[in-house]
Amino acid sequence: NxxxxxxxxxxxxxxxxxxxxxxxxxxxxxxxxxxxxxxxxxxxxxxxxxxxxxxxxxxxxxxxxxxxxxxxxxxxxxxxxxxxxxxxxxxxxxxxxxxxxxxxxxxxxxxxxxxxxxxxxxxxxxxxxxxxxxxxxxxxxxxxxxxxxxxxxxxxxLKDKTIRTIHNLSFVEDPTRIFRAIKFANRFGFDIGKVTANLIRNAIKVDCFKNLSGLRVLSELKQIFSEEDPIPAIRSMTDYGLEKVIHPRLEITPATYQILESANKTLTWHDLLYVQETYPRWAVYFMVLLHRCTFKVSEQICDRLMIPVGERQLLLETRYKAENRLGFIESNHPVSRQKLYWALINFNTVFVLYMMALTKNEAVRRDISNFYTQFRHVTPKIRGKDLIRIGVTPGPAFTKILNEVRNAKLDGHLDTREKEMDFAIKYARENNMI
Ligand code: CTP
Structure with a gap:
């Protein structure tokens, strides 16, 4: 057989x-x-x-x-x-x-x-x-x-390009398979077979997710959001009403899809330039989905999915900080390289990409991308030991001087070590640090 x-x-x-x-x-x-x-x-x-x-x-x-x-x-x-x-x-x-x-x-x-x-x-x-x-x-x-x-x-x-279950109780036995069906269909460009699609609808109707651990749903979502292009899978999820399984008040609207598309472009841009760098791609898409939710709903989604404390902090507090920071950049645009640098330097890759995905202002997007590819790397060549040599006492003065050197470099000055040294001495003298 x-x-x-x-x-x-x-x-x-x-x-x-x-x-x-x-x-x-x-x-x-x-x-x-x-x-x-x-x-x-x-x-x-x-x-x-x-x-x-x-x-x-x-x-x-x-x-x-x-x-x-x-x-x-x-x-x-x-x-x-x-x-x-x-x-x-x-x-x-x-x-x-x-x-x-x-x-x-x-x-x-x-x-x-x-x-x-x-x-x-x-x-x-x-x-x-x-x-x-x-x-x-x-x-x-x-x-x-x-x-x-x-x-x-x-x-x-495989020839018919169809996802089919082997038996009718498959999704009742293990509802995470609903997400898997969507993941595979999206990844291979397959359709979900008619009978299988009906089985999915029925399983959702009888509330098969009621007893499913949030951790397992989260793991499936992370996998879907880590695929090369998760958007068709997200569309398919909403066709089945699966976003309501995550939270009854989670809305995925045409505006959400616009940001998702923009996230796609941003991540593709990034991954082509930085092939080696790994970062949690899934988090960018996930944050886009949370973007329009109230803080309370976002919190409840994190609870439901049993998102661990560290990740929760990122998806909630740090995400809000990033959104506010983007708002600041947009409303003060054009901003100097110095301002942009200090506004963005404490956000890691995921959040920088999230801000680029979110902004509708092309010039802001370009500025953030320049920050990411170029001037986030601007660092003084001189170090603490050079400052000791010229007689500065270690402490807050160090940070102050090195930050001023960095600012001058961001403005395009101080392209050599010697110039940095001269600048540091002048600055330290003027501010009574030596
Ligand atoms: N499996 C299953 N039900 C699940 C999860 C997995 O029946 N909820 C089975 C699948 O048939 C799969 C096997 O367990 O072939 C291994 O699972 P996994 O490693 O997730 O599957 P892959 O097909 O290797 O998935 P991927 O290509 O995404 O790694």
């Missing part, structure tokens, strides 16, 4: 040598222990979609923990085990981690003289998953290496 076909050519084409070798040695370890094993889920899905693959998830028909220990010893690397769940993580390197899960063997007693047989349990493992497209398994044992096993019509749905 499973469709099988070999896709080792596709694997050879799409996977780098290291990944191929790793999969082969994992398969060989299975053979050595007499276990069937498969790489499953997102890895196989992304391979067939010709997308970049990441996490390797292995399901072993048997004791996954013992298997993971064996592999770790063979590859001479670390392993973390979770006895309670029968799972383990083999840490191949900083970048490559292999998750291992156990699909328990089921024994069927046959009557009379027939022996006890083991039923393939991979199917049962896959049947517990959310959507058909996540139910593919790829065999790694040597004699079947690269055989794709499809029990639930996953290949068909």
């Amino acid at each position: 499973a469709r099988k076909r070999r896709i080792h050519n596709l694997m050879a084409q799409r996977l780098d040598d290291r990944t191929m070798d790793l999969l082969k040695s994992i398969g060989a370890a299975g053979d050595e222990l007499g276990l069937n094993l498969y790489v499953v889920g997102g890895f196989v899905r992304d391979l067939l979609l010709q997308r970049t693959v990441d996490d390797i998830d292995i399901v072993v028909e048997g004791d996954g923990i013992a298997f993971a220990r064996y592999v770790a010893e063979k590859l001479n690397c670390r392993v973390n085990t979770h006895k309670k769940f029968g799972t383990a993580v083999v840490i191949v390197s900083e970048q490559i981690k292999v998750d291992v899960a156990s699909a328990r063997l089921e024994y069927y007693d046959f009557p009379a003289a027939l022996p006890i047989v083991e039923k393939s349990s991979i199917k049962r493992d896959l049947a517990r998953r959310d959507f058909t497209i996540n139910t593919l398994a790829l065999s790694l044992n040597a004699d079947t290496f690269g055989t794709l096993i499809d029990y639930f019509g996953a290949t068909r749905d």
